[in-house]
Amino acid sequence: MEFDAVLLPPRRARMVAQGLWHDRTINDALDACVAACPDKVALTAVRMKDGEGEGATVRFTYRELGRMADRIAVGLARLGVGRNDVVACQLPNWWEFTLVYLACSRIGAVMNPLMHIFRERELSFMLKHGAAKVLIVPARFRGFDFEQMATGLQADLPDLAQVVVVGGSGANSFDALLAGPAWETEPDAAQVLQRARPGPDDVTQLIYTSGTTGEPKGVMHSANTTMANIVPYAQRLGLGADDVVLMASPMAHQTGFMYGLMMPIVLQASVVLQDIWEPRQAIASINAEGVSFTMASTPFLSDLSKTVAESGTPVPTLRAFLCAGAPIPGALVEQARKALGAKIVSAWGMTENGAVTLTRLDDEDERSIHTDGCPLPGVELKVVDVDGLALPAGEVGRLLLRSCSNFGGYLKRPQFNGTDAADWFDTGDLARIDERGYVRIAGRTKDVIIRGGENIPVVEVESLLYRNPDIAMAAVVAYPDERLGERACAVVVPKPGRQIDLPSLVAFLKAEKVALQYIPERLIVRETMPSTPSGKIQKFKLRDELMRADESGAPAA
Incomplete structure (x- = not known):
């Protein structure tokens, strides 16, 4: 394979000179x-019983x-x-x-x-x-x-x-x-x-992320881009060789890959892997292995906190739980702090960069509730208007970043790299930055729904819905969910004389071999769609109607 990681060579000299690239694989x-430390336990893999055989635990020094x-x-x-x-x-x-x-x-x-x-x-x-x-x-x-x-x-x-x-x-x-x-x-x-x-600039990871094009994009990372993120990430969290990391978030996500696979080795620390999320097993592993840190999305934090509280089994070694993928409800932070006794750290990041912003361990809890943290060392952020002009603190606009951990580009799709000549990368997100430099993600210009930390490729699902013989128009929009952050709702206009319901829609998408997590969990049938004069569906109106309907208990359409 010929890799076109065109974003790496132009910034190499500057990154090395600034000490941000470590030239270490x-x-x-x-x-x-x-x-x-040859005899230190490096990895403990807990395999849950899943109907395919007995669970087992395997260890490697x-x-x-x-x-x-x-x-x-x-x-x-x-x-x-x-x-x-x-x-x-x-x-x-x-x-x-x-x-x-x-x-x-x-x-x-x-x-x-x-x-x-x-x-x-x-x-x-x-x-x-x-x-x-x-x-x-x-x-x-x-x-x-x-x-x-x-x-x-x-x-x-x-x-x-x-x-x-x-x-x-x-x-x-x-x-x-x-x-x-x-x-x-x-x-x-x-x-x-x-x-x-x-070498440290060779592509070492190809990982796909969903975007607005309707097809996944192959993100290319080198050792330098990943290490440039892992090192300051661990430093901000105070992690070192004595720590034990629990990773139950999938390692096929950047979260699990960078901080459950790579980071423990970089730190000469230990990791405990869990293949199926089950909070009681997580509690057992934390206490048996002395786990001090874990990172996952909001549902994991909610489940773990609730189970610790209900079971009365404390997790005294757990010092920090980093939660990313969706804003953390204030009530959950309070519940988790009380149940776990751990610091709840809020973060935001992307497959293209790894973690970009984190709250600090000495921040007040409100920072984890109301912000997504401040930039890691080696990261610059700015919020701009539609013309690319910087906006003052507190105003919402397009979020751009310039980071030592920015990826090498999208495989075979350099036209989508979204990085200008000055290395500013357009995240596709809307955000505001407060006077202290803390960020809050306010929305997405990219048409992606994040369900429990998993990106749903909206354009791809919509294109499949248009192939359904009963559907004339279709849109997939997010609606809020307390546990998962967001779920997907399909809004459709049937063809004349046709009918559609949720079971038949689900069956259709399953027949198209769509991942189960991508299938909408709610359906609204309308006679028409709100649209612009040019005919583009106004999704913000659909989202607003969904929210109002949920608040009133009335049908959304």
Whole structure:
């Protein structure tokens, strides 16, 4: 694969001169861990029982982590994976996820993390666009046959040479191909592991994010862009080698990837992975492993706080819970502080940058309720009007950022990079910045709904609804939800003489192989749509009607 990370070279000299790029890769960090603390527990993976088999807990010391990374790396090379080849990984928070990334980094391959909720429609585009050479999936997870789906897709993906199955028993199993044979002891192993190690500006991660184009965009990151975020992030939170991180947020998201996979290794700390969110298990892990920090979206915080309060089981080692993805209700901050005894940190970020703003540990709680934090070191923010002119404090406008952790660009789509000659990146969000430099996200110019921290690609769902033979017009808009932040509502105008209801709409989208989390959970049927003179649907009016209807208890239309 030829990567067009055009945003990296122009800013390299400045970033290095300012000390914001560290020219250090995850290989350097792992090697340092193996040398400094080889027998320290690096990773504890808690696999919940999900109907596919008994749960289990697996542990790796740093010595074992390094050895297994080398083993899998040589195994990938035996499958024909080399420098700049893409290895797609659609796994839950299992130890294999972490090891696949470390192995890719050993041989200069690029990991493409994929959410386990994706199905044929999303995967076929991403795997083809990224020219993935290897796809690693579970045999089954939460009742779904991933092996069957992956092998079914392979015929239409000419670049996909190998499907590897975790938990499989055949010749294509993860154990048979990668983790079982002692590849690291082969005569040529040292040569394989050294000949293509990536540099700090090489693309190391390809991760897809939904946007306004209706198709996912492939975000390219290097070691320098990710490390430039992880280091100040950990410093602001006071995290170090003595900390234990709990990561139950999916590692196929930037949250889990950067702060559950990479950060513990950078800090020589320890991580506990949990594959299925269950607050009672989280409490057990926090107390058994001495977890001091975790990061997740608002529903996780709500569930954990409620369960701790109801069970009467305290979590005294937990010092901080960083919550991002949606504003944190004031009542939840109060409840969480009382139940958990931990500092609740508010944050905002993007796949393209990682975390951008965080509240500080010594901030008053109101800052976490009313703001999304202030910029990390190496990040500049400004709010501008429609003409690009800076707005004064407190006024809402387009949010631009200039960051040391800004991505290298969108794969094969440089026209969407959204970064000007002065390195200002248009976030697509509306925000205001107060007189102390704290930010509050006020809305989105991008047409994306965030449901429990998961972006719903609105344009793509709408385009599918227009293929429904019963629908003449369709719009998907957000409505507020106490637990998830937002949910999706489909607003439709039926064709003359046709009818549509929510069950049939859901069945239609399921038949189109849409991820379940993307399917609207509410339906409003209208005779007409509010629109501009040019015919564009005025979604803000639909959102306002939804909000008024919810407040009054009356139908929205």
